Amino acid sequence: MTAPDAGLVEDAAWLAREVAGDLHSVLLTLYPDAETLDTLRPGETDLATANAITRAVAAVMAEEGVEIFLQRADRGAFRRWLATRTETPETRRAWVDRERVLRGADAWRALGMPMSPDASPAEFPAAPGPVAEELLVAYADRENGEFEGLVNALLESGRDDILDLALRKMEDRHSAENAAELGADLLAIAGGGALGPSGWAEMVALPVALTIGAAPDAPALAEGLIASGGLAASEQLRFLPGWRSPADIDALSPPAIRRILLDLTEGREPRDLPPGDTDDLVRDGFGVLVGLRIDWNLAIWDEIAAAGGLPEEEETEAEETPEARAQTKAIEAWRGVVAAETGGSVPLDLVPLGETGNVIAIFLDEAAGQVQGLDLIRDLLAEAEDKAAGAEVVCHPAITGDALELKAYTAAGRPLGVLTLQAADLPAPPDAVLGLIGGWVRLVQVPPRG
Template identity: 60%
Template sequence: MDDEDDRIGAAEELAREVAPDLDSILVTIYPDADTLDTIRPGEADVATANAVARTVAEAMSEEGVEVFVQRADRGAFRRWLAGREDRPEIRRGWVDRGRLLRGGDAFRALGLKAPPPEPPPRFPPAPGPVADELLAAYGDGESSAFEALLGELIEAGRGDVLDLAVRKIRERQSDENAAELRAGMLAAAAAAAVGASGWAELVALPVALSPGAVPDAVALADGLIASGGLAPEEELRFLPGWRSPGAVEELSLLAMRRVLFDLVADRDPPDLPPGDTDDLARHGFGVLVGLRVDWSIPVWDVIEAAGGLPEEPLDDEETPEERGRARALDRWRGQVAAENDGSVPLDLVPLPEAGAAIAGFLDEAGGHLGGLDEIREFIEAARREAGGEEVVCRPRVAGETLELTLTTAEGRFLDSLTLPPERLPASAEGMLGLLGAFVRLVRDPPGR
């Protein structure tokens, strides 16, 4: 009994020590000793394990940390572990994503009384005083106070206050300052502590479309998800169909939040209907809209085993895993460009930043055009050689070098060109999108 009490007491002490640095915590409860032994071999005292979970949950909740609970299931755990290396640290990191409990459900599963919900904030009907309060918090640089009040106003649906604050800062300062404030508000509206994981945000995949056929939106989204370019704790779900960049730009603050809730609930958002693909192709850009779910919930078993929180890596320190994911995304972009006549996916960005991403791409592409003379002349010479037949290009990226093979659409070889990085106006992968403006790209040699 003393050992059990010691472990429970140590867990409570550690929980209160790390709580100030956490927003959420996940604890696991076990239905029986066999399940505990399957997931954490050698730890057969199920009563102690569950008592620790209850104690940690109570302590964390008192410190303002949101508590998630998972009921251990042997079948779900075995399916998750399959294909992973079976080590204690891997086992401790298990998260049963499909069946997490939060809020009152989590506390009931632990046999605890749920804390009373926070009463919704009350604001006066007149928007002026609250708008001034919001701007005062914004101007003081107190990001926590500004973000808290902004979040409450969005939750309360007070678009009148938010719009008035933007108008006031425009009148008092400048259009640029007003745009900066509105961008921050949109970012807050597009992300929230919602959904099964406790955090979700709207994202956009802008795509520079070639004049030819618009790529299949579902296939493109599935390809990104399967590319190997996503972090393990990142889950993406995309709406079917394309959206217009203009429609995204026109979303109000409250409409942005409604779209977020619609995607969390797996509904098509009335505020953002699909765009006309022919119109998108004429304008050169389309947007895939999705939901990014963050599953990086701190797991108590991991914290307890380490005796505290893991050290955070330096912000500018790129890990080998991050470099590998970046390379996977580059390969996927190149494949998309080759298979879709040069259509190029841009970076995945928060939904409110889709317009800025497109503008940045256009600026970058404009800066590169002056360095494309060699490639343009190479393609034109091949067209003269083709004698009126359609010319297609099969690009290949070898390290930082770009290799181009030109043939007719029927497969007759015309010419090839190898460009080392010093002769390229952009990276080899980045060039694929620009090439699509001059010649149709193909993945495989024609005629095979």
């Protein structure tokens, strides 16, 4: 094997040092042979130089405090990935082998390089009082990031007692509302972290308004969301099988949420959140799918090297992009399909796990706050019951734009009435309202024929 080109390796190390100050992490690629290198980077076959650059960049970045992620190039995986995309040099450089990215000690072993020992967990005094006071001081000025760092250190050290004492002190000195705000911030921090195969992972919840009857198949519902086209390209979701109880989620403490996050990251069933009883969930009206959202928005060294540095950040006013609008439409379409196929069960918003109860409460408040449309629906069903003379009444819903049309029939197909409501008449979007209506009457995807 020829010796690496020392000049190219030195240039790469210089560029790495230039950009390291603006990075938290970087993804590098190691090549097993010249054929694989040529497949990913056509025309390049100097294997020794390519891998020497990877190791030199890793050493420089680590010295500057940048976390190293590593993928070992695989021709088969790369070709399968590229087959579904338009082939351009930019596309080639954007490849990430999500199932086999390495970090930490695993990455350094693959590079054949020594890794500095991990920092030992923070140690705190046995008495919780002083650190609880420190936590409250940091909370009062949490813009500087010290509060979040201290909470993470306490969670890693298992010091639940300090977190509990800080919450009690907040309530005693201020109010229950202030303590609840602190508790919500603790839950939010506990539910996410620099874990898993990418730079960031967080727990998410998908609350679903369930209709009377059997709960929908949880894995099928999760797969439908993932395949809907409503997720960003850099976003990956992994859901636990089975339904979880909103009440069980609301009862979780920050340390329990962090333990669940670690379990999900490692692919384990969480002991702190077992599956709920589906009969109870249907009776109560809501079930929750719990999953892990992985952010794959990693800085890729090949892209940095090709551009000669990091792209300049453009200061633009926040506005919804065409991609975001398309994702919103895809999610709305998926919700409509779920409502139709399950007789009215409706997924709510995908939110961080700690916000599950808030999303359900908002949904119920909105439904209760505007009753005119719901009263008209109840009137339709009451009239249909009278006309049905004891026969089962079913409804076929149709959503056109912002309008909801309900057609009532007997199960045998005899028409009993029709009602059209605009969005302004409803307490929630039409597809979400179906979750309520499904609790009053059986919804059918296809109108019955007499």
